[in-house]
Amino acid sequence: MTSPTELSARDMEKALAEKRISARDLLDAHMARNDALHAQLNAVVATDRERARKDAAAIDEARAKGATLGPLAGIPMTIKDGYDVENMSATAGAPAFANRTKDCADAELVARVRKAGAVIWGKTNVPLMLGDFQSYNAIYGTTNNPFDLSRTPGGSSGGAAAALATGITPLEIGSDIGGSLRHPANFCGVCSLKPTWGALPMKGHVPPPPGIDAELDLGVGGPMARNTDDLKLLWSVLNGTPEKPRRDVKGAHVALWDEEDGWPLAAAVRQSVSDAGRALEKAGAHVERTKPALAMAEMMETYLDLLTPIIGGGFPENLRQSMAATREADLAAVRDGRDPTGQARYRLRVMASDAEILAAQRLRQQQKDRLAEFFRDYDAIIMPITPVPAFPHDHSNPMNARSITVDGKSAPYMQMLNWIALATSLHAPALAVPAGRTAEGLPIGIQIVGPWQGEDRLFDFGAAVEDGLGPFPSPAL
Template sequence: MSDLLDLDATAQLAALASKKVSSVELLKMALARHAETHARLNAVVTAEPERALERARAMDDARMRSDPTGPLGGLPMTVKDTFDVVGMPASSGLAHLRRRQAEDAVAVAHARHAGAVIWGKTNVPVMAADWQSANQLYGVTNNPWDQTRTPGGSSGGAAAALAAGVTALEIGSDIGGSLRVPAGFCGVFSHKPSWGMVTQRGHVPPHPGSYAERDLNVVGPMARSARDLRMLLSILEAGPLAPKAPPADLSEARIGLWLEDPNLPVIDPEVRTVLETLAKALEAAGATVELVASPVDTQTLLPTYLTLLGAVLSEDMPDKALRAMERARPLARWSLARGAGPLSWAHSSLAYTARHREWLAADAVRARLRHNIAPLFDRYTAILAPITPVPAFPHDARAFVRRRLKTSDGRALPYNSILAWIATATALHLPATAIPAGRTPGGLPVGAQLIGPRGGDGRTLSLAQAIDELIGGFVAPPR
């Protein structure tokens, strides 16, 4: 029976509907899997099993009476610890934030209304501000494929729990790759929606109780299959996306393969090989795949994105750190004038202390770039691109400026190179579906992102489902 946990959410829901398993039994299996893997992974960091068991019993009783139970009727699931949940307020890695009362975040409320049994919270970096999931409150989360490596961040606990079969669905968020990077590092699926599709209310950051819908940030689903992404997104957005729509016809798909860009970090040769192999499989399945040059002016895009991002994240920074960056602005301008790139400390210093007129200028550039890229999606169904230049990297607790990403051919990249390939979809408010693309010779998962036009979430999700079902998708890590 515990093998049910290895099925995707859709299959688990079918088992519940056919009474092959009860919600209580499925929840107890998930709790047992959590207990079995917790010391190794530290993915789920807080839980309320008694409240969840009460909810599961109520769902089982409703099913026995043939009452409606909703599209997630009785399914156990966890939620990223940046979302408020009744009884489990978002800590975002900070002790003082969990010592308060909280209502369900709107996305969580939608899942609960749909019948979900929410039993635990998954680990994140402090204020969701890293590509590793570690904090002093709950400790370090490990990658199920290699415990010496990170599962990514900031939805790292979520991705690790999904890969290990601890949960079948997760709600994550993404402002700097936080849905896509962990999905790629752990070999699962995620979807970064078009900006504004799913409300952020109840997500921390910003501060608890905020009504602000932060620029760039999105709330989206994570799962072990593309069909599950479509189902959960239809619930989170409470809109018209049809979860039962068929996958795309690959013979009609035209895919732009984006693997090189003069302004972005060169991807690891092992990552490139995995993506090229996927492209060949797509062609064998009937899709048209064409190499594309930069789909957007990345030389302009990167500094624009980082200015927009810095303006958002600066709200969460300590005043002391911001004052130091403010004092460094003259030196930062000097450094940029002498060739420092957009991924340098100099640009970060200017981005986090940007004046309002500087933000307005970046927003105007964003609008132009979004206009310029739109015709590309008349030619291509989606753009297939790497998520990160490297696969999951070893844990690194050093200061950001001292961290480096090592490639298989011996190069060292700046740590924030992770921002480079995710920037286009984030800055331009486009949808991007993360899919498992394969594994390196050393066995580490490699993810790819399918980028579509703004509002074209159904397009990238449908294509992801076709790839998942016809070519291959999630593979469980060895236990």
Template sequence: MSATDVTYRAATELAKMLAAGQISASELLDEHLARVRKFNPAVNAVVALDEEGARKAARAADEARARDAALGPLHGLSMTIKDTFEVTGMTATCGLEELRDYRPAADAEAVARLRAAGAIVFGKTNLPPAAADHQSCNPVFGLTRNPWNVERTVGGSSGGSAAALAAGFTPLELGSDIGGSIRVPAHFCGVYGHKPSHGMVPLEGHIPPPPGHLSQPELGVAGPLARSAFDLELMLDIITAAPELKRTAFRIDLPPARRSNLSDFRVAVWNDASAYPVDSAYAATIDALVEDLRRFGVRVVTAARPAIDPAQSFRIYMQTLFGIIGAGFPPPVREAIVAGGRTAPEGSYPRMVADAVGQSLAEFAAAAEQREHLFRVWRDFFTRYDVLLCPITPTVAFPHDVARLDMAAQFDRRIVVNGKATPYMDNLMWPGLVTVANLPATAIPTRRLVDGLPAGLQIVGPYLEDRTTLKFAQLLEREFGGFMLPPL
């Protein structure tokens, strides 16, 4: 078996190989480190290593295996972690110059749960500054390049995570998502990602907010990325837990998937540009997958929509998102954003962001009430359908545009949709449709390319029915295939 064969195996398969003694934890770690040394210079996905600590943990894992000790489901599996999470033995920078030398004293809770399950964390992966962009470039570690085409973005903010998976550096990754930060990189790099229902995975030890903060933000989640939908569920089961102060009485017990056979799913598809932009070449990849489903006998409805106003839903999302983000800005930055945006045209992105950053508590509370109504509309929609398939962004991975990395640069950037320049921040529309309603979404590759780049879609499901979207993704993978190797 070649090194490439090993490093591109699914996590579930590697766990079985480790359990059967077909490979040791130390050998697997060596394979991953060797691949990082060989290929990472071209993509810059892995930006920090704890080789000494990982080798020590791998030796201990092999010794425990030899003793036939009680072992966790990831015992001996080497992996990387997004640099938003605190991990002992390495810095936790979140791409920020002021955190360049910050070394946490404890693991983030989700990381600790992975280690308790036997995972061996050997590296950190790249992201944008403050995890706040759909490209992964920062002043600490520089630019991450897409293994499919180094001239294209890997997405963000879990861009290094997705690139590391696509390049065979790691079998699993822990990412986070508030603006598509798991789903967009999975889409751009041709891997799998799962944005859990809000509140399922502890965020203690995630940056932002700054180190030491304990409050859990609205909208934000942590979740798995992998090269298989089966691996997503394996990891999700490990990191899911009730909030720390509620564990005396609370536990999270996700219901089983609604269906066990692909042909039994009731599938809705939202794949047109009437509400949010989508490039026709990208939309065609989703349409082709829909035709595969129909030929398989799956009931698919392309005109089904939840009874929401998409424009209003997006406004509520932006108000909530930038209300949260803006609260973390230093006062001078916050004041500059508000002053600069309040003179911008109504409905423009500078104006939306300024209004959200400068909103009152009463305005934020009013948006929270509107979200409660959205929750119930979506709940009603999912009484008639099991999953909704839709795009993740308007396009596939676009060319790097990182001459400026400040927030205002995102107002000026453009992406090309159907040959026309479109505001860069339209990338938030399709992810925001899901995030504003706290819904789970599993990002999967369609196994179709646009100009040589992978195209994914998101499988959206009912709140706290994450196993339904995961099961649908797993059945698709089993019937039609999954991850494809990039030309790295």
């Protein structure tokens, strides 16, 4: 017999509507699943079970009376610990926020799913200030990958992805400024959507620090789910627009990009991109190995020039002052080639002037224009998310001195940003979907990047990949 926690969100919705299961029983099943796996995964790090049970009971009562209910009525959900949830304020994995008042309002995206009837019962783990490709912090500890507990689930939405993969939650809300929706989906065999920048409000998200409701450049919130159909359901709730019917991809023009000078890529990852391309060809799309006419090294530099000051804006003032004090020495080190670890360049980016940021924005606009030209001829780009599948836990410091191993060869840790940078820096939407497994059984995802406001079409491509490659197996936990 299929456990309720193994159902898709769509099937849960149907079972609830047909009164084959109650919202209370469905909630209890998910909380019990978490309790059974918590010692191994550490995916859910805070709960409000009393409130959730009251909410579920209220939905059951309303349904019994024949009330009109929202599209998520009775579906249990967890939320990434970068979002404020009423009575569960966001810590963002930062000890400084560990004792924040619990008297906070729902973040805007949380309020939208609650209004649609979702029963929110827990928060999922993240790295410190959501700033790593892994999910561990001094408050809640380390979250493990459900396919191999010795490896990371990714970051910063790592707890969310691990919970999805194991049936602890059917839906999640993540966020992304450096791949934080796509990396964990890739590592845990689930789906996510990084929307067009500005498509969804970020009010109530940390960072920026609590109480500063600014819409930061690059950063977005987005849905996560186990399949693209559930992802589409949650997207319609978050976006406030009706779902569009699935369309055929026959005749669509798709670019396949899996090679770039200086960007190492594991053979298994490249194979998964190729397999996704073949799945789209099977569905009738025209797939061509090509890429946008962009200087990718320049694009990456522009992205880092824009990203780093945003991250550094949340640093303590004493740290920022110490970085400012070394500016002249750092400029000389970069100019003379005496910056082997990149620390001087990093400090300069953190403390970039308004003029330097404006120059990066001008370059970015030129790059966006070239990408727009590319999308006049192509409907989407399929490409890797990361150079490698999930890697072993590595908590050494400094972070940018770490390395990853790509088919036996060492590569800089920060190359984890390479393949996600295009969509993030240029504000384009990107959908992550599972497309393969390594010989050891680790998931490999790919991303499908589309033109601005092109999210609905991405669901069509993602569904075609799923159809062509078949259902993705759950971890054996």
